[in-house]
Amino acid sequence: MVDQAFNPQSSAKVALPYHHPFAVAPMIDWTDRHCRFFHRQLSARALLYTEMVVADAILHGDRDRLLAYNAAEHPVALQLGGSDPLKLAAAAQIAEAFGYDEINLNVGCPSDRVQSGTFGACLMKVPEVVADCVAAMKSAVSVPVTVKCRIGVDDQDPGPALDAVADGVFAAGADALWVHARKAWLQGLSPKENREVPPLDYDRVYALKARLPDRFIGINGGIQSLEEAANHLEMVDGVMLGRAAYGTPAVLAGVDSTFFGAPPAPTDYRALFETMADYATRHIAASGRLSHVARHMVGLFHGYPGARRYRQILSTDANRPGAGAEILWRALDAVDLSLASAAA
Template identity: 75%
Template structure:
């Protein structure tokens, strides 16, 4: 989710669900240590609960980066052992770490020793020619032995040799059953599942077998589904989706961001899928895509986009 789940995306998503745990895009440990920390790690208090996802393979650096994240107020720190991008391959971390489960365990042990917040791991079933039975067990055994608080599993292999990062999100077949078997092996440990889950009904079905469900692309491209999370998965009293309240909150947020030197498009680029499948959604996307990045664009663009949906929806109802 690099370049997707930034602080603006997370603030927007938090308006749709109060209970779901939100994750940052992956931040490389070296960047957290040496980079511009406020830009990389800063977030709005309203985003809680929010987890910082780190990338790296040096236990000492990951421990330092985790401590920095804890200092910023994150509720959890997560080690990425699943990203197949070219960037992580060149740095020998992300999904590459599936090949070195002992090193993954060392990284988790160092992070656990350095922070008091939960330390979790996100991985794949395996990489390249690995046997997914032995590869996944090796990572799980290692991280749970040193105290990992949860293991999230993207239920696909990653093919580092032969597939692009984009292809790795779709081509390797999903095997949810393998994640279920891991949960059977670890009934008292938190096992979460990820990969190709399109919406809340499917998420709830997975919860009959595992402890948690992680949504990535579905939540990003069709964020409206997040408004179902609290009632369907957390048994909260149903709350009707209120587009007017959302509009006012996001306008105020966008105005604060613009006043601090940002652009409207930084915020609205994450919102284009909000009304997916509803009357007026195409016009909504068009207004945001064409106008939000123009010089001087302000919250009035967001108001115009929401109004376009309302007008079309009212006409359809009439």
């Protein structure tokens, strides 16, 4: 049920300084810099997020390895993990110096590793700590500071739980709150199950936006298409696609025309592969492997003739020692591009 405070007429109507109607969600092990470069070739305007990077790793680890990205990725946001305001502020300063367009605090990841570090989704239980973290980062950087959270964890009532986090972070100066519209269960469910088992409650996020019409509220969780995303934008300010964007990346080719007013145009897959082959060649020359790039491209032709053979080539041949960018072209040749382009 929608919260009693929910008023559809007041939702998503106020012009806000932070404006990113469409984003690709941060996903651990998936949205690395190679994935983001690939996604950027499909959408020039979508906001791209890194995987979560722990603040301690930035402060004490190999910053170039952790924070490097291609300039083509802009606009790109760094998602930080942590619960120490001073460490997060210091890590945010370093990230700003690297040129990231936004710093986002993870208050939604339910993995055991995150729980052992007392951050991620377990921070939903201590909204005052989240607010302190946001305030510290806001005082340290000039780029937007945002938060991505759940609607609650474990036995929390999503009403007061989400309100407490939202009120705290906005009072601390947060520029936006992205909400994964599910609870996270910290015990009994795996991270994968936490993305699928807890029921979606979009109405709870809509109610938050109705209560806070002058704040940016974005929604995430279970959204499968741009049509669904556009429907959500009737109620909130922004939409994040996660697994749908990664598993079927061709959907991103429609983002700029659907949400940013660009003229619709078919995808030039040969030009796309020219760019990706050049990128992969440069990565290999820098001691990388083709598979680091190719693994993110496997779902591109989902549902089209030749897609199965395409996936096989990228999943097997691209993993072999010494594999070069010619494997990408061989995979593309397996696809009936006339049908793929017609459907783009």
